[in-house]
Amino acid sequence: MTDRTGRRNGAAWGVAGWGAGVLVLLAGLPAAASGRLPDRLATHWSAGSDRPDGSLPLWAAALLPALVWTVLTAVVALTVRRGGARGIPPWAAATLGSGGAALVGAQVSVVRANLDRTDWHEAGSVTWWAVGTLVVTGVGAAVPLLAGRRKPAVPRSATDGPAMVVPAGQRFVWLSRTSNPWLQATSAVTGLLALAAVVGALAGLTDRTSGAVAAAVLTLSCVVILCCSSVQARVSERGLEVAFGPFGWPRRRWAPDGIESARAEIRTPAQVGGWGYRLSGLGTTVMLRGGECLVVRSRNGREFAVSVDDAERGAALLNAMDAP
Known part of the structure; x- marks a missing residue:
């Protein structure tokens, strides 16, 4: 599986999990509290009023938001698919994030307002809950859009072979990503x-x-x-930088003069003790998939490995920095 395919599948699984989770909350919250709710739930409050003026049966109050969410996710999924996007576009993530937050917030407000009431006319106010829902909805829309503005650096190949000679003064970048x-x-x-x-x-x-x-x-x-769950390794004239997670944080850096040597090595999860950030007799390993790893040995004798593709090229560039 290529890194691009892995990232695409990971995004798809994330969206599917978010969609299913929101659906369960929308339909399951009224059902879970049904013993403490009236037969009909207050579902509408006029602007500026703390008294409800509309209601729905308990089953409808559970199914209607779930139906709205199902239609919304289906429309977004079909639009993304027809657009041929390679991943989840920021606008789609913002729509699903804010839409899910708005519906779940509204459902929480309705259930809480009707909780332990014998009749829907006695339901409490939802004013402050509505304000909180609007704030969370705005955050749910803003975060994916702001994250989508981060453009990854485009790597430029310095040479085609593992034995590299970098001319003095020439800039170079090697970049590789892996996700699980x-x-x-x-x-x-x-x-x-x-x-x-x-x-x-x-x-x-x-x-x-x-x-x-x-x-x-x-x-x-x-x-x-x-x-x-994801990692990016970058080699440049500044040395090695390894960034973790979808937002590239936290990060670890090694300056060229702090690296004694670099190599490509095959490692497996069984060798390092599992997946993720592992400490073992081989040193520190970021293990996201078994196979080729970039391994650097620092001047103090410690080793750090990260499972990325094209590790031999990255190692060659790091070694070239100390070459005469």
């Missing part, structure tokens, strides 16, 4: 579980303290797994 779709999918699932913990606590279905602790642990796990 399974780790990306695991991060997405963990993130959805964190969202479910937050939603349950906000809707009053779980204790707020326990919900906050669970959400914090799951969110931290989601971020750590996401940072270990």
